[in-house]
Amino acid sequence: MVFAVELRKVSKHFGDVEAVHQVSLQIRDGEFFSLLGPSGCGKTTTLRMIAGFERPTEGEIYIKGERMNDVPPFHRPVNTVFQHYALFPHMTVFENVAFGLEMKRLPRDEIRRRVEEALRLVRLTGLENRYPRQLSGGQQQRVALARALVNRPAVLLLDEPLGALDLKLRKEMQLELKTLQHQVGITFIYVTHDQEEAMTMSDRIAVMNQGRVLQVGTPVEIYEHPATRFVADFIGETNFLEGRVVDLERGMARVEIEGFTVFAAPSEGTHRGQRVTVAVRPERIRLGAEGPEDTPNRYPGVIEEVIYIGTDTLFRVRVGERLGLRVRMQNRDGSASIHHYRPGAVIWVAWLPESARVLTE
Amino acid sequence: MFGMGILSRKGRALEVFGVLVFSSLLTFFMAGQTAEPPWRFLLGGIGLLDGFLAATWILGLPGIPTLILARAALGLVLGLGMMFTLGLAIGLGLCLLAMALGIAAIPRARLPALLILPGAFYLLVFFAFAVGIIAVISFLKRGPYGGIRWIFVLENYQRALDPLYVQIILISLWIALVTTLLCLLIGYPVAYAMARAPARWRNTLLILVMIPFWTNFLVRTLALMFVLRSDGPINGLLMAAGLIQEPVSLLFTQNAVILGLVYGELPFMILPLYATLERFDFSLVEAAYDLGANEWHAFRRVIWPLTLPGVLAGSTLVFIPSVGAYITPDLLGGAKTIMIGNVIQYQFLTVRHWPFGSALSLILMAMVLAATMVYLRVGGRERVL
Numbered sequence: 001m002v003f004a005v006e007l008r009k010v011s012k013h014f015g016d017v018e019a020v021h022q023v024s025l026q027i028r029d030g031e032f033f034s035l036l037g038p039s040g041c042g043k044t045t046t047l048r049m050i051a052g053f054e055r056p057t058e059g060e061i062y063i064k065g066e067r068m069n070d071v072p073p074f075h076r077p078v079n080t081v082f083q084h085y086a087l088f089p090h091m092t093v094f095e096n097v098a099f100g101l102e103m104k105r106l107p108r109d110e111i112r113r114r115v116e117e118a119l120r121l122v123r124l125t126g127l128e129n130r131y132p133r134q135l136s137g138g139q140q141q142r143v144a145l146a147r148a149l150v151n152r153p154a155v156l157l158l159d160e161p162l163g164a165l166d167l168k169l170r171k172e173m174q175l176e177l178k179t180l181q182h183q184v185g186i187t188f189i190y191v192t193h194d195q196e197e198a199m200t201m202s203d204r205i206a207v208m209n210q211g212r213v214l215q216v217g218t219p220v221e222i223y224e225h226p227a228t229r230f231v232a233d234f235i236g237e238t239n240f241l242e243g244r245v246v247d248l249e250r251g252m253a254r255v256e257i258e259g260f261t262v263f264a265a266p267s268e269g270t271h272r273g274q275r276v277t278v279a280v281r282p283e284r285i286r287l288g289a290e291g292p293e294d295t296p297n298r299y300p301g302v303i304e305e306v307i308y309i310g311t312d313t314l315f316r317v318r319v320g321e322r323l324g325l326r327v328r329m330q331n332r333d334g335s336a337s338i339h340h341y342r343p344g345a346v347i348w349v350a351w352l353p354e355s356a357r358v359l360t361e
Numbered sequence: 362m363f364g365m366g367i368l369s370r371k372g373r374a375l376e377v378f379g380v381l382v383f384s385s386l387l388t389f390f391m392a393g394q395t396a397e398p399p400w401r402f403l404l405g406g407i408g409l410l411d412g413f414l415a416a417t418w419i420l421g422l423p424g425i426p427t428l429i430l431a432r433a434a435l436g437l438v439l440g441l442g443m444m445f446t447l448g449l450a451i452g453l454g455l456c457l458l459a460m461a462l463g464i465a466a467i468p469r470a471r472l473p474a475l476l477i478l479p480g481a482f483y484l485l486v487f488f489a490f491a492v493g494i495i496a497v498i499s500f501l502k503r504g505p506y507g508g509i510r511w512i513f514v515l516e517n518y519q520r521a522l523d524p525l526y527v528q529i530i531l532i533s534l535w536i537a538l539v540t541t542l543l544c545l546l547i548g549y550p551v552a553y554a555m556a557r558a559p560a561r562w563r564n565t566l567l568i569l570v571m572i573p574f575w576t577n578f579l580v581r582t583l584a585l586m587f588v589l590r591s592d593g594p595i596n597g598l599l600m601a602a603g604l605i606q607e608p609v610s611l612l613f614t615q616n617a618v619i620l621g622l623v624y625g626e627l628p629f630m631i632l633p634l635y636a637t638l639e640r641f642d643f644s645l646v647e648a649a650y651d652l653g654a655n656e657w658h659a660f661r662r663v664i665w666p667l668t669l670p671g672v673l674a675g676s677t678l679v680f681i682p683s684v685g686a687y688i689t690p691d692l693l694g695g696a697k698t699i700m701i702g703n704v705i706q707y708q709f710l711t712v713r714h715w716p717f718g719s720a721l722s723l724i725l726m727a728m729v730l731a732a733t734m735v736y737l738r739v740g741g742r743e744r745v746l
C-alpha cells in the first residue's frame with residue numbers, strides 16, 4: 001500500500017538537542033491525522049521535516065511513495081498552514097491565495113477562477129482586496145487555509161492553525177475544518193497540543209512526548225487502550241493505582257493495591273509478580289449507597305470533596321488509608337448528585353474489570 | 362500665561378495669529394533695509410515676540426506650531442536668525458522659570474512636540490538658515506574682491522546653463538548613480554548574510570562594517586591613492602602575476618572615483634539594509650517555498666518588496682553625498698574627473714565667486730531633490746506598507 005506520507009525512523013538533532021527520535025509513521029490517503037503532544041515534544045519539527053524546511057538527521061521520508069529527503073520544499077506536493085499564518089503582508093487576500101498558482105504559471109483566468117473557488121470554500125468571498133492586517137484572526141486563518149488548499153496538495157500540513165483563536169471560534173473552526181477535509185478529500189496532518197481538539201477531528205492520532213511517538217491509533221483506541229501512563233494521563237483524566245500482579249485468570253489480571261484486590265484488563269507482557277499501574281478513568285467509576293453485584297471491583301469509601309461543573313459533578317473519594325480516587329458523574333438528574341453525595345458521606349465505589357487497564361510502563 | 366490667560370482659548374488663538382501676521386509683515390518690510398542700530402532693536406523686539414509666541418504654544422495653545430515654524434523660517438531666511446534665537450531663548454527661559462515656580466505646567470499632550478523641538482531648532486538654524494543665505498546670495502552680484510554686492514541678478518543661473526557645467530552636473534549624477542547601484546549590489550548580500558547570521562555573531566559583524574569609520578575619511582582616501590598608484594601594490598601584483606607588462610593607470614580615472622565613493626559610502630547602504638532585513642520575518646520565505654516559489658521567486662516576490670524601505674533609505678543615503686562629493690574626486694579623480702562638488706568648492710574658496718557657487722549649489726540641491734523624489738515615488742509604488 002502506498003501511504004500519503006511515511007516516516008521511517010526519522011530523527012532530528014539540533015546540536016545537542018534531539019528534537020525528534022526515531023519516529024516512524026504511516027499516514028493513509030485521505031486521512032485526518034493528528035500529531036498530539038505537550039509543548040516542545042517535536043510536533044512542529046516533525047511537520048517541518050515533512051514540508052521540507054528541516055532535513056532529517058537520520059531516517060527517510062516518503063510522500064506518495066517517493067523518497068523526499070533531498071527534495072526542496074517547493075518541489076514537494078504538500079502545502080502548509082503555518083502556526084502564525086505567515087501571510088504576505090504586502091499582498092491582498094487575492095494575491096496571497098493566487099501566489100501558489102502563479103508559481104505554477106497557470107493561465108490568468110484559471111487562477112482567478114480557482115482563487116475565487118477557494119475563497120468561497122473558506123467563506124471569504126468579498127474580502128479579496130483586503131490586506132492581511134485588515135482582517136480578524138479568524139479571517140486570516142481562513143486566508144492561510146485557502147492559500148494552501150488552492151494548490152490542491154496531496155497532503156495539507158497544519159501547525160496548530162487554531163492556536164491563536166478564542167475558544168468559541170476555535171470550536172466552530174474545528175467543525176469547519178473537518179467538514180472541509182471531507183469536501184476536498186485531501187490528507188490532513190494536523191499538529192496540536194489540545195487533546196480535545198485532536199479527539200474531535202482526527203481519524204487517527206499519534207501521541208508524542210520528548211521527541212518520540214508513544215502511540216498511534218484512533219481516538220477510541222487511544223482513549224480506551226492507552227499504551228503508556230503518559231498517554232493515559234495526557235488524553236483525558238485518569239486515576240493511577242500502583243500495585244503488584246498476583247494472578248492472571250480468565251483474561252483478567254488480579255492486582256494487589258494497598259491491600260485491596262483489583263481486577264483489570266492486562267496489557268501485552270503482563271506477568272505474575274510484576275509491579276504495575278492500573279488506570280481507571282473517573283467517569284467509569286460508579287458511586288452508590290451499596291456495592292453493586294455485577295463487578296468484583298467494589299470498595300467502601302468516604303467522599304472528601306464535591307465539585308459541581310454543570311454537565312458533571314466531580315468527586316474525590318478516599319478508599320482505605322492511602323487510595324484517593326477521582327470520580328466523575330454525569331448530572332442526568334440536574335443537581336441531585338450534590339444533594340445526594342455530600343462531603344463526609346460513606347459510600348461505595350465500583351468499576352468493571354474491563355474499565356481498568358494494567359499499564360506495565 | 363503671560364497675561365493672556367484671561368482671554369478665551371479662541372480669543373488667544375486669534376490674538377497670537379494677529380501678532381504673527383503683523384510681525385511677519387513688519388519683518389518682511391524691513392528685510393530690504395540694512396540693519397542699522399535703531400532697526401536692530403525693533404528686529405530684536407520682533408524676535409522676542411516670536412519667542413513668546415513659541416512659548417505660549419508650548420504651554421498649550423493649539424493650531425499654532427505650523428505658523429510659528431513658518432514665521433521662524435521666514436525670519437531666519439531674511440537674516441534675522443540671531444534675533445529670533447535670542448527671543449526664543451528668552452521666551453523658553455521664562456517658560457521654564459514659570460514651570461519651576463509652579464505657575465504653569467506643560468500639558469501632557471505637548472510633551473512629544475517638546476521632544477522634537479531641539480532637533481527642529483537645530484535643522485532650522487543650520488539648514489534652513491544656511492540654505493536661505495545661499496538662496497539669497499545666488500541672486501546677487503560678486504563684489505570686486507570676492508564678497509557680494511546687493512544687486513539682484515539672474516546671471517549666475519544663466520552661466521550655470523553653460524554646457525561645460527551642465528556636463529559636469531550630468532557626470533556627477535551618473536557617478537553617483539553607478540556608486541549607488543554598486544553599493545546596493547555589494548551591500549544587499551552582505552546585509553542579508555549579517556541578518557541571517559547566528560544572533561551572537563551579529564554585533565561583531567556590525568562592528569566590522571563600521572570599522573572604516575574609526576579612521577578619518579581623508580586618511581582612508583589617501584591610503585586608497587597609495588594602493589592605486591602605478592607603483593602601488595595592485596599594479597605590482599598584476600605584473601608579478603604576468604597579467605600585464607606595463608603598469609596600468611588606475612589612479613586619476615572615473616573608475617577610481619567610483620571605487621573610492623563605493624568604499625566610503627558602503628556602510629551607509631549596509632546599515633539601513635541590515636536594519637530592515639534583521640526585522641524581516643523569514644517564515645514568510647518558508648511560506649513562499651511552501652507555495653512552490655524557488656529561491657529567486659521568493660526573493661523577488663517576498664523579500665525584495667518587503668525590504669524595499671531599507672533599499673530606498675540606503676540608496677538615498679549613498680546617492681546624495683555621492684553627487685556632491687568633492688574630496689574623493691579631488692584626490693582620486695585628479696584633473697580629469699571633476700565633479701560638481703569640486704566646481705562649487707573652487708568657486709567658493711579659490712575664485713571667491715560666492716554667488717555663482719551658490720547658484721550651482723542650489724541647482725545641485727534641486728536636482729538631487731528631484732531625483733530622490735522620483736526615485737522614492739517609483740520605488741514606493743511597489744510597496745504598500
Ligand SMILES: Nc1ncnc2c1ncn2[C@@H]1O[C@H](COP(=O)(O)OP(=O)(O)OP(=O)(O)O)[C@@H](O)[C@H]1O
Nearest residue numbers: 014017018019038039040041042043044045046193
Ligand atoms: N531550530 C532549532 N534549534 C534548536 N532547537 C530547536 C530548534 N527547533 C526546535 N528545537 C527544539 O526541539 C524541540 C522540539 O521543538 P518543536 O518546535 O518541534 O516542539 P513542538 O512540539 O512543536 O512544541 P510547541 O507545541 O511548543 O510548538 C524543542 O526542545 C525545541 O527547543
Ligand SMILES: [Mg+2]
Nearest residue numbers: 043044045159
Ligand atoms: Mg510547534
